[in-house]
Amino acid sequence: MEILETAFMQRALIAAVLVGITAPAVGIYLVQRRQALMGDGIGHVALTGVGLGFLLSTNPIWMATVVSVAGAITMELIRAYGRTRGDIALAMLFYGGMAGGVLLINISDAGSTANLSSFLFGSLSTVSDEDLTAIAVLAAFVVLVSLGLRRQLFAISQDEEFARVTGLPVRALNLLIAVTAAVTVSVAMRVVGLLLVSALMVVPVAAAQQISRSFKATFAVAVGIGIAVTLAGTATSYYQDVPPGATIVLLAIAIFVTLTALATPLARRRARALEASEAECTMEGPGTRRPGDDVKV
Template sequence: MGSFTIQLGGFVGEMLGYTFMRRAFVAGVCIAFVAPLVGSFLVHRQLAMIGDTLAHAAFAGVAIGLFLSSVLGTVVSPYLAALVVAVVAALLIQILSEHTDVYNDVSMAIVLAGGFALGTVLISLTSGGIAVGINEYLFGSLSTLRRGDVEILVGLTVLVAAVVLLSYRKLLYVTFDESAAHIAGIDVDRMNRLLVVLTALVVVGAMQMMGVILVAAMLVVPVAAATQLARSFKHSLLLAIAAAQVAVLSGTTLSYAHGIAAGGTIVLVAIGVYLVAALVGRIGIPRLG
């Protein structure tokens, strides 16, 4: 046991000796906090797929940033471009839902397809020249996380957490009874727009580590695991954050230890946590909370 402890300590010390791994853990902890924080509202509103939709919109934003950099010969931040495009896409989804006969799933499908189509067209216009840069955002990477990226993610985490805290009661009211919230004088449309914009911020913030393809999973899977065990929304939210932290910390460590993709490993661990929670719920162990 003592030998194992020494070996484990040596492994952890070696891993944290690398600057990029320290950045990865800071980024991962932020993602594992803020993604289920927002995702809890989305899942209970049956909007789980909006994360995937905004991830594809963010893909278009990355392509726009890289395309403009290539054409103009100047540096246009793909990260900033993705943030702008994802927020615009989030508002577009909500506006389509509010002012047309298009239901949420249809508006999300339109934006998802449009975002991916725009990204692929821009890639083709450069004869694939920006494809290498886009791959970094499609699949995520630990080694390319820069200090500035992590600082932006920390800032987004603080911003999103503060907004959720200040709007918690209204968001909760709208989540579970939109009609009653409207009668109570809550601006439902404003709360809906706020939620989709927060989702866009989370998606873009987590994109560089998780990748566009997998980022939406962190909005949904930990929350799905938590709902198997919790009795109340608040306890579900806390359990979802705990499940996400387990997935991110374990997945990042396994990624370093075995040289495998971080985003995919994190999501697979999260799914494993969900399966365990579902099994525990199925065999009748009393729910938490």
């Protein structure tokens, strides 16, 4: 295949697969916690890390990871303790992160408007061997946390008070989710871009929820959708010369709309079947015996 003949596309496709796995794997917990826009905020903060990377002549991905992790921890602490002015503090953090990144990139010797655009919206040709190594290491961390602690993370995402009563370290797990989300932003920024990474963390999960009823099934379907749209978007970007991040997000939204359209009539059919079953049980009356009534537990 022509797309596999060039080294930069090989790197881009590998990075796309890693992003397709990690973004929904973390996004499912953010959706459950109703923090769907957290990735967007972290992306703003991560831009300062990118600017520092150019200014200090270091790898922008590693520097963005450090800054975004610090920003994510700050966001989680503000969420936990900043009950009155928390929204203002978060807004200042987001806007300050974006403004600081733009300023640092422009004053650095290696930075330029083209560099800024590639990090904001993704770029296939900019994924280097060093970037791919960083993405792979960070993606491995995200997958290990998302799968290894899935029961604990699911518990606090559903009900923090119940998780606290059962003895789980809720505060530490909340911080771990924030850190994992920050690492995911750093993983995805080369392919999807900092401004669009939040969509890839949320939309595949929302699409999977249309056709699945359990956490395990939703997790698997969301990751499958993530891999499919990142690969398809990367390939489309190569052949049609369109931005990869925007293409990936639009494909994810298209899948969400399609699954929603298919799931609506199925949900109505299930509701009618349930109503018919309940009506049949009511007509039988309390004295009617059925074969299952003689089964002992």
